[in-house]
Amino acid sequence: MRSVRLFDFLQFDSASWQVVAQDGTELALKNLATNRIRRVPVAELLADDSYLPDSPGGFPSLEGAAVLETLDTDARDRAQWLHRHVHEVVYGIPPEAAAGTVPTPDYDLRNRLQDRIAAKLAELAATGTPMGERTLFRHIAAYRKDGVAGLVDGRLIRPASMSGRTDPRVVALLEAEVSGQRNLSTGTRSRAVNRVRVLAAQQGLTVPSETTMYRILRRIERSRHPFGDATTRRTQANRPDRSWGRQAPSRPGELVEIDSTPLDVMVLCPDGTTSRADLTVALDVATRTPLAAILRPVATKGVDAAILLARAMTPLPMQPGWDASLSYSRSVLPQGMLPGNEDVHASIAAKPIIVPESITVDRGKVFIGSTFTAACERLQISLTKAAPRTPTDKPHIERFFAGVNSGFTQYLAGYTGPNVVRRGKDPAAEAAFTLAEVQNLLDWWLAAVWQNRPHTGLRHPAMPKKDLTPNEAFASLAGVAPQIPVTLTREDYIALLPLEWRTIQPYGINFEGLTYDADSLHEYRGVPSGLPLPANGRWEIRYDPYRLRSIYVRDHRKGRWIEAEWTLARQLVGPFSLDVLTAAKKAIGRRGQVPGNELLANVNRIMTAPASRTERQAAGRAAATVPAVPEQQMEAPTPTGGDGQDPVTPIEAASIRPRRKARRIDLLED
Structure with a gap:
């Protein structure tokens, strides 16, 4: 607890001072080196990070108050x-x-x-x-x-250690055995324990009982799934060894992600064979707008990636040969698959043209070759390389590919499915479209369907219940709302807050149905606290029921509090209370919805325009406790949305009779 008294000596603003007088809320400080007098408000002095008393304060610590x-x-x-x-x-x-x-x-x-x-x-x-x-x-x-x-x-x-009295060298062998399961075929825990026993015997180490070995092994496993499905284990291993970050660009073009993936559809090649096409897309994160998409047979080349940049900054009608290709595709495709020129050009005209400022790519030869690099340098675009084999560095475009498959690809003849388990008997025999035809269909679908479909990751505080489309997000994107400063002493305030027990999962902490996360929680994800009952291995959580923007996790190992923020906090119109959250959940339950992305919209709605009497009372209590945040600002969207799984109204349904032998399909908006 910080305090200051008359005639105290202290360090402040890189100088030594003595408190010589007090006038209300202001103190008169005398510089011990120059004898200069400086007047400083008490609150400003105690809140300044440079303040350090020469002698500790006489007030007791509130560490064990609760x-x-x-x-x-x-x-x-x-x-x-x-x-x-x-x-x-x-x-x-x-x-x-x-x-x-x-x-x-x-x-x-x-x-x-x-x-x-x-x-x-x-x-x-x-x-x-x-x-x-x-x-x-x-x-x-x-x-x-x-x-x-x-x-x-x-x-x-007293917290219990992970290994107790077990020899640390035996624990290290167990840790190495768990880490080595990443690329192996899935085995059992008994195999790992037996291997460690053999290694320990070779090194002359004392091995504890079998029960103790299994207990330590389960604590070491954490969330790595070393004895589960091999695909899950490798996916978990691809997670970055750090806290999960969230990219929040504040303007279109600030951050663009480019990646390639095989499209889940068989297309007809010029030689009469069938093969899968390779889709390369440049996606603007702020608006979820695909700047350009290129389909190539087999695999994308470096020159295709360079062309992608040019297409991203050029409208489709201005691209040489596009009109002719579209007209041809319209003439050979079944009637109704592609609309008339007026409808197509109207959809394309509504799609924004965004100039990339920074591009994130993986380390494939396509994107680190001289062709693509030279193109970025020429266009003055900064290039960021993702970590090797880490798709989580580009989460938005990875989700975009799933949206393309569910909303577009699965309606085409020759659809292969995402894996062999869901694959039809002979997708190659059903292939009915050429690569150019699929390219034109995809260009039209992106402009007419994708750009006008609401995405749950695009929200505006002024319209908390409305999911914006990429076109609407481009028109309404604004600055980021400022954060509310906290003036109270952190440790003393947290020590008096209500207490709960929670586990720390890989994604963060689930508290009242909300996900909280912080960088400092990374080393404790999936790790038990070691605290006895009633904690039972869970972590001590403190929360302010009137300010649920953040919760506080007690790090008893390092003697500190970790502030974890709601992952969607920056999209809030203002601070909210537990009453507001409860009212939002009840509103969702009355409508028969499942709490999820709707929760943020309902919280913002209640804070801005509460409907019922109960909701008005809840919002009033929160407003009387915490100052509001301006509503006219918008936070950049979270890495969700556009997954093609939300029920939407089709904008067009055309019965397709392929010119070649294939199944009948309907091209719908998913």
């Missing part, structure tokens, strides 16, 4: 019983006594402490709970030093 909440019933009753008797010895009256209560003669403060202790020992012996004199002395000393927390048995709050 220790009783972390104990089970028996331990809490024991601590409260000790507190009553120790308090009576030290202060003359029990803690529950009213102000002005006169102490009993045995515990009158005019008596010596030794006499009061003797009286208490006699009282305890008479009630059948005897206690030794040294034990009572120890309790009194601990109470004077740490308060009620000093009366708690330290064995009950």
